[in-house]
Amino acid sequence: PDRVHMPVYVGLGNHDLDQNGPPQHVDWYRREMRDYVEINHRAGVFFKPPVPATSYDVDTDCYSWDWGGLHLVQTHRFAGDAGHGAVSSLPWLERDLATYAADRRPVILYQHYGWDVFSTERWNAAKSTFDDDGTGPPHWWSEADRQALLAALKGYNVVGIFHGHQHETPMIYRRDGLDLFKPKAAYMGGFALARVTSDSMDVVLGEATGDNGEVAFTNAFSKRLSF
Template identity: 30%
Template sequence: MKRLILALLAAPLGVALLGPAGAAPSEEAGVTFIVTSDSHYVSSKNLERIDRNKVTIERMNAIPGTAWPDKLGGGKVGTPRGVLALGDLIDDGDKRDETPVQWRHFEKQFGLDGTDGLLKYPVFEGWGNHDGPPVGKEKFGFSVQAKIKERTVARKKAGRIGNVSENGLHYSWDWDKVHFVQTNLYPADTQHAKVRYSLPWHDPQGALAFVKDDLKASVGDSGRPVIIVSHCGVDTDWWHPEDWAAFYAAVKPYNVIAYFYGHTGTGPRRYKPEGEDRVLDCVNTGQSEKGSVVAEVTEKRLRLAFHAKKDAKAEQVEWEWKYPLDKPVTAGK
């Protein structure tokens, strides 16, 4: 597995990802959005995490007009279309009396549509390995995945998303020409036969099949930019390396400009199976209590960075930009 992870780091940052080579960066207005993960809302221990998440969300609300760092070309951050929350929304996904409390903290701070919580933008969340088992497999009568399905119905009804998987879990949407796919835990269909780890919690429930069907129907040969998100990345040992390669093969025909995920840390990583020539730019979005990734896509460019607290536990929080990524993209048809 180490050989796979390290072998993928041969191409320089800024190369086009699984799509045609891009043109020079442009300063034109584009699609701005925020990505975060691992909010890990709690109910009885480490309660200060809730306040740290609150500070991050308040910063998200204030981000429009903030200056991009000079190394990303400067200018002002636009108004985000929404926030992508990539799993481990809460800390205990099936714990008596605690899971519902933790979920209420998530709902109160993140809300759903930008009007019903602290956050002032719509939310597009998926579940992670802390968020409980598939619907019906929970032991204590409260299912986070059932709540996410309910919220996805509401998103669909409001017109904020387009395609939803048959099981109601995975979904996709468009912001201008950019196509987004939420695959929840990780983009595979079932847990790999060589992995026997914490089922049924780690069942991806048909995510890769949805990716294949959705991209074929929603993107086709248009060459439009695609962004895929999940909780886990290609540095997660219970998402098997053979499945990483299967995911790569599924998205290779498309102009996938980034793969966002959480779970293991913060910062950009890059992946390609042995024998392939194009890298997949993978962006780990860190923990909500520490900050969030701000991203912008124009017709010719993707730029992003982690907008981070210098010290997440400080009473007076100072902010900085970390892990910048700036690359050319193509807009497609």
């Protein structure tokens, strides 16, 4: 009863990767979190992880897996993240898609940051804060970061990106030709359910509403697929 009886694919966000350890080992916390991803998903010669990935990039801890004809990719904060000395995963993502998705099969990408106003906010010097009216440096990821990701995805059948970061508001929206899905944060009871078939994709966002298993569905989406 105290375990999730489904395969769990781990993704890291800013709360995992922005935390510094003590001065003598500043990357300690980040390394612990990345190690957790690796032991859950990276297969070795002798070690068999509980949820093995199809492809695992040791340098970035990004990985991908396949469910039938569906290719899924986890890139943590975002592909191209170089914060705190991280290695950009864009070269790995390009190789992964060329290897596993060149046949136009549907691809779903998971990352922490989105295209919502919180994820794209910039420094507002007049108000001394980050907000959606700012024109200064980005708070989380930049327009250049987004354009680099879009360039890596160009030509592939990316049917959706699921992201987090903004906690309170469930969202289904479209930006830069991509369908984007963000449930309410899990610690607030939020979740997403998705079904992908050979010719369609359906997504609903919901949240727990009581102490006895009650749920409420807040957003829904459906589209036809072609590949």
